[in-house]
Amino acid sequence: MALRNRILPNVKTKGGVKVDHRKNTADYETETMPVPKQVAVAMSQHIGAPCVPCVKKGDTVCVGTLLGDSDQPVSSPVYSGVSGVVSSITDIMLATGVMTKAVVIDTDGQQTVCDQLERPVLETKQDLLDAVRRCGLVGLGGAGFPAHIKLNPAQPIDTLVINAAECEPYITADYREMIECAKDVIDGIYFILKYLDIPKAVIVVEDNKPKAIELLSQIANDHNFSDRFFIMRVSSQYPKGAEKLTVYLATGRKIPAGKLPADVGCIVMNVSSVSTIAKYVKTGMPLVQKRLTVDGSAIVSPKNVFVPVGTYIKDVIAFAGGYKKEPKKIIMGGPMMGYAMPDDEHPIMKYSNAILALDEKEAYPKEMSACIRCGRCVQACPMRLMPTKVEAHLKVGDKERLQKDGVLNCMECGCCAYVCPACRPLVQVMRRSKAIVK
Amino acid sequence: MNKLVVSSSPHICAKDSVRSIMLDVIIALVPAGIAAVWLFGFRSLWLIFTCVSAAVLAEFISCKILKKENTTGDLSAVVTGLLLAYNLPVTLPLWMAVLGSVVAIVVVKQLFGGIGQNFVNPALIGRIFLMTSFATPMTTWTAPFTDAVSSATPLASMAADGMANVPSLVDMLIGNHGGCMGETCVIALVIGGIYLMARRVISPAIPLCYIGTVAVVMLFAGGGEYMLYQILSGGLLLGAIFMATDYTTSPVNLKGKIVYAVGCGLITVFIRLFGNMAEGVSYSIVIMNILTPHIENLTASKPFGFQRRKKQEAAK
Numbered sequence: 062m063a064l065r066n067r068i069l070p071n072v073k074t075k076g077g078v079k080v081d082h083r084k085n086t087a088d089y090e091t092e093t094m095p096v097p098k099q100v101a102v103a104m105s106q107h108i109g110a111p112c113v114p115c116v117k118k119g120d121t122v123c124v125g126t127l128l129g130d131s132d133q134p135v136s137s138p139v140y141s142g143v144s145g146v147v148s149s150i151t152d153i154m155l156a157t158g159v160m161t162k163a164v165v166i167d168t169d170g171q172q173t174v175c176d177q178l179e180r181p182v183l184e185t186k187q188d189l190l191d192a193v194r195r196c197g198l199v200g201l202g203g204a205g206f207p208a209h210i211k212l213n214p215a216q217p218i219d220t221l222v223i224n225a226a227e228c229e230p231y232i233t234a235d236y237r238e239m240i241e242c243a244k245d246v247i248d249g250i251y252f253i254l255k256y257l258d259i260p261k262a263v264i265v266v267e268d269n270k271p272k273a274i275e276l277l278s279q280i281a282n283d284h285n286f287s288d289r290f291f292i293m294r295v296s297s298q299y300p301k302g303a304e305k306l307t308v309y310l311a312t313g314r315k316i317p318a319g320k321l322p323a324d325v326g327c328i329v330m331n332v333s334s335v336s337t338i339a340k341y342v343k344t345g346m347p348l349v350q351k352r353l354t355v356d357g358s359a360i361v362s363p364k365n366v367f368v369p370v371g372t373y374i375k376d377v378i379a380f381a382g383g384y385k386k387e388p389k390k391i392i393m394g395g396p397m398m399g400y401a402m403p404d405d406e407h408p409i410m411k412y413s414n415a416i417l418a419l420d421e422k423e424a425y426p427k428e429m430s431a432c433i434r435c436g437r438c439v440q441a442c443p444m445r446l447m448p449t450k451v452e453a454h455l456k457v458g459d460k461e462r463l464q465k466d467g468v469l470n471c472m473e474c475g476c477c478a479y480v481c482p483a484c485r486p487l488v489q490v491m492r493r494s495k496a497i498v499k
Numbered sequence: 500m501n502k503l504v505v506s507s508s509p510h511i512c513a514k515d516s517v518r519s520i521m522l523d524v525i526i527a528l529v530p531a532g533i534a535a536v537w538l539f540g541f542r543s544l545w546l547i548f549t550c551v552s553a554a555v556l557a558e559f560i561s562c563k564i565l566k567k568e569n570t571t572g573d574l575s576a577v578v579t580g581l582l583l584a585y586n587l588p589v590t591l592p593l594w595m596a597v598l599g600s601v602v603a604i605v606v607v608k609q610l611f612g613g614i615g616q617n618f619v620n621p622a623l624i625g626r627i628f629l630m631t632s633f634a635t636p637m638t639t640w641t642a643p644f645t646d647a648v649s650s651a652t653p654l655a656s657m658a659a660d661g662m663a664n665v666p667s668l669v670d671m672l673i674g675n676h677g678g679c680m681g682e683t684c685v686i687a688l689v690i691g692g693i694y695l696m697a698r699r700v701i702s703p704a705i706p707l708c709y710i711g712t713v714a715v716v717m718l719f720a721g722g723g724e725y726m727l728y729q730i731l732s733g734g735l736l737l738g739a740i741f742m743a744t745d746y747t748t749s750p751v752n753l754k755g756k757i758v759y760a761v762g763c764g765l766i767t768v769f770i771r772l773f774g775n776m777a778e779g780v781s782y783s784i785v786i787m788n789i790l791t792p793h794i795e796n797l798t799a800s801k802p803f804g805f806q807r808r809k810k811q812e813a814a815k
Contacts, residue, residue: 078513230511305803315804390504397509404503417510424504427516430573431615435520436751444803449751450795467802475509482515483615489507 067278069263069293072310076443077298078476080397082269083230086354091237091365094380096170100143100371101408102128103153105161107199108206109135114164120147125175125346128164137207138197139411141166142349142369144173156393156400156407163408166371180345189256189338196341197348197411202302202331203394205412208338211330212257214323221253221262222311222322225332226295226302228267229395231356232415237365238333238352239266239273242340247280247290249335252342253328254289261289263311264332267297299397300474304329306443318470333414348411355381357417359388368409375405377416389424392417397475429484438477438487444470448477448487455494468494517614521574523700527691528581528741534674534684538643539589543680547584549593553600554580561609575614579603582622582741585681586734586781587629591636598632599625619788620745623781630781640677652678654733654777662724671731682734692740701744704756705763709739712764720772735767738780748788754798755791762787762794 105111112129116122122141130138145168153163181192194209202224223246227235239246250262266274274292281290293311295301305316307329314325322329337348349370356363361382368377374391378384392399393413409416438448446467454462468491477487535543558576562569570576583599603625608617630637640652653676656664666676674684682688695701710730717726729735743749743763750759763783770779787794 080511309803317804318802320804388503390506390510392510396511399508399510401505401508401510402503403505419510423511427512430517430570431613433517433520433575433615433746434751435746439751439800445800446802447751447799450799467805470802470804473508478507478512479509480513480515482513482517482520484512484516486507488509492507 067281067290067292068274069291069311071295072293072313074301074306074309074443075445076441076476077300078441078479080230080299080479082297083356084233084236084269085231086356086363086365087233087236089233089237089364091241091352091367093367094372094377096143096168096172096369097372097376099148099165099167099373100369101151101153101163101165101373102139102141102371103155103161103163103408103410104129104139105155105159106139106205106370106411107137108204109133109137109210111161112136112139114150114162116147116164118147118149121145122147122166123173123175124349125178129162135207135210137194137199137209138347139370140197140347140349142371143168144171145169153408156402163371174346178345178347181342183252183256183342186256186258189252192341193338195347196337198334198337198341199348199411200331201333201337201412201414203398203412203414205410208330208334211328212253214321214328216323217326218257218259218323218328219261219326220312220328221250221257221259222308222327222329223250223262223264223332223335224302224304224307224329225264225266225270225273226307227270228297228299228302229397229399229415230299231417232354232395234352234354234365234414235332236270236273238336239270239277242336243273243276243280245336245339245343246277246332247284248343249337249339250290251284251286252338253330253335254286259328261291263291263293265293265295265301265307265311267301268294269297300443300472300476303443303472303474305472318467351409351411351413353377353409353413354415355417356415357388357392358420358423359384359386359418361385370411371408373405374402374407374409374416377409378405378418384418386420388418389421390419392419397479398473427484429486432483432485435482437480437482441476441480443474443476444472446471448490451494452485452487452490455490455497458497460497463494464498466494468498471495517573517575520700521578523695523698524578524741525574525581527694527700528578528585528681530687530690531585531681531684531737532581534687535585535589535680538674538683539641539680543589546587546589546591546593546596546680547581549596550584550587550600551577551580553597554583554604557601557604558609561605562613565609567613570614573614576604579608579621579625583625585737586622586626586679588637588639588678589641589680590639591629595629595633595636599629602628615747617747618791619785620742620748623742623785623788626781627785642677643675643683652676652733652777653728654771657725657728658777662728665728668727668731671728676732678732679734679737682737685731685736688736688740692736695740695744701740702753702756704753705744705749705760706739708757708760709743709764709767710735712761713768716765716768720768729771733771733778734780738784739763742780743784743787748791750791750795750798752795752798752800754800755794758794758798759787759791762790
């Protein structure tokens with residue numbers, strides 16, 4: 062199929078903001094960093110029940126050794142990305158403020174591969190779901206929802222939506238995945254379509270990634286399911302990669318408030334998630350390393366880098382040349398939706414895709430002042446909410462009106478707070494309102 | 500490394516600030532100010548200067564007395580002062596202008612909670628206050644380029660004896676006729692309006708719908724030439740571009756803006772055609788300001804993925 066036929070006609074969405082792309086690292090091939098001296102692998106790197114460590118202090122572990130698992134259905138096993146000796150099992154605080162156990166490993170630098178790894182044999186739907194679970198795959202877009210649960214909804218599914226929009230500024234990790242592992246991306250989609258019996262897949266990509274679109278289309282042409290594969294090229298306006306918008310762009314269906322993509326017949330997977338499935342099927346190596354974009358105004362040499370899951374932020378930043386100015390903010394994830402970290406001693410998670418260090422100028426752009434009701438937040442909201450009204454209703458704690466305002470629809474994309482000239486903390490307002498309504 | 504900031508996302512934001520927006524409005528008002536000095540002489544500069552400094556000082560002092568953070572830095576008081584000055588005749592005694600500024604800033608703005616909390620446009624209330632208190636000095640018009648007192652505004656002359664004594668269209672465009680300092684020069688106001696729209700400070704919806712409504716009704720009421728004079732005179736452009744678009748007192752969403760602007764247009768037309776005043780822009784905007792919260796509630800946008808109640812019931 063020609064590239065032209067594969068690309069679906071564009072769909073318009075309302076709202077959103079034009080953010081500087083700042084994709085400084087788009088052309089930087091991913092480098093592998095030297096093995097850090099120590100890593101800390103958190104036992105809760107997903108939404109759901111945390112894992113229970115199955116190693117103890119003094120145990121020797123290899124690359125791919127199981128470190129923790131859980132017998133709960135909504136959970137995802139955790140593996141070691143390094144070889145070495147378990148030095149302790151401690152408590153750490155996650156970016157979300159939740160405490161969890163972490164297995165701390167002193168590495169030996171050998172990167173010995175675990176000899177018990179096996180390539181999965183796929184024959185049925187259950188085989189694929191088991192493989193995805195054993196792989197330890199969680200939603201790599203940042204949410205960290207266990208993938209084997211997501212791939213097994215009760216509702217009938219007719220479209221697999223692949224989220225490759227990568228609309229956050231700075232981050233290029235998904236883009237590099239598409240360029241460097243295009244074959245794995247297509248194979249991963251193929252496995253899902255084949256074993257879950259889904260008729261078609263739509264990849265949603267922003268139009269600032271023409272190379273990736275062309276490459277994926279070329280590889281899809283050689284595949285024997287070529288005509289079940291479509292590309293949706295969307296204008297590069299934040300937040301095209303938000304799940305509800307991605308589904309709307311790919312299928313024209315609107316997910317009702319409080320519902321999931323499966324309710325409108327879709328499964329949404331991040332592009333790196335599907336290629337991870339393909340890599341696991343091909344090699345049997347579970348998810349133990351991540352491609353990260355390291356960037357920001359305080360970083361000496363921004364780059365894309367492969368890091369073992371559990372590497373400390375400071376080691377990753379040291380590999381990127383260290384700080385050129387004193388950092389004022391360190392962000393795990395993108396600048397629009399990522400978490401600001403209290404220090405750089407935090408380990409990398411499976412779902413991490415970027416580490417940004419911002420200098421003083423970038424971290425404190427302006428002072429907060431009173432709302433002048435300019436209405437920019439209303440125009441920017443992709444969910445058609447009215448953040449300025451919500452703030453007023455939250456102030457008086459009016460639960461009924463907050464519900465009418467549709468606050469549960471908010472996906473915390475940050476467009477309202479981004480455009481606010483008065484720098485109001487509108488995302489916090491939305492989060493608090495959601496908590497009241499729930 | 501122990502001084503990292505932890506805050507909610509997003510961690511970057513757009514460049515515009517309240518101050519930069521107000522600065523844009525001030526820049527957009529400069530051409531009209533230059534036109535005022537050119538038409539009515541240097542006294543207009545004095546009057547503008549008096550209004551602006553009185554407004555800023557009033558804001559500074561009321562912030563101090565009310566023990567609030569000093570907000571003069573956001574330049575909104577400068578905008579209020581400028582707008583009030585543009586709505587005054589050039590011959591007005593300076594102390595009256597000071598009084599108008601103080602009422603606008605202290606009574607309308609600061610006593611209701613400062614920037615973003617006033618429910619009507621402060622400059623307009625300042626003008627209405629002066630109009631009702633000092634009717635004669637507020638309606639004593641000077642002809643441009645002279646010191647001759649008592650030149651009727653085009654609207655007053657149209658109300659009195661039709662199209663017999665109106666100035667030429669060219670004079671209307673450059674502002675060569677009696678009126679408030681900042682409202683006469685159409686060209687300067689339009690330049691300011693285009694600047695604000697190009698900078699995306701205001702949306703074209705309010706000015707276009709406001710002027711459009713007046714145009715359509717006046718076309719039916721008195722024909723093409725009558726309509727043109729109605730649009731080009733009497734503060735309609737100053738009001739539609741700079742006063743009706745005030746963020747705080749106009750609806751935030753597009754549908755609301757259209758309803759609000761059409762409402763402004765209709766009230767202006769009714770006052771001009773049926774009221775006992777030749778001018779009606781200030782009152783119409785103030786009335787619609789008061790209705791703004793209700794317009795906003797009635798025109799609230801439907802959140803993404805929300806179904807209308809009828810559809811929801813049908814689905815059940």
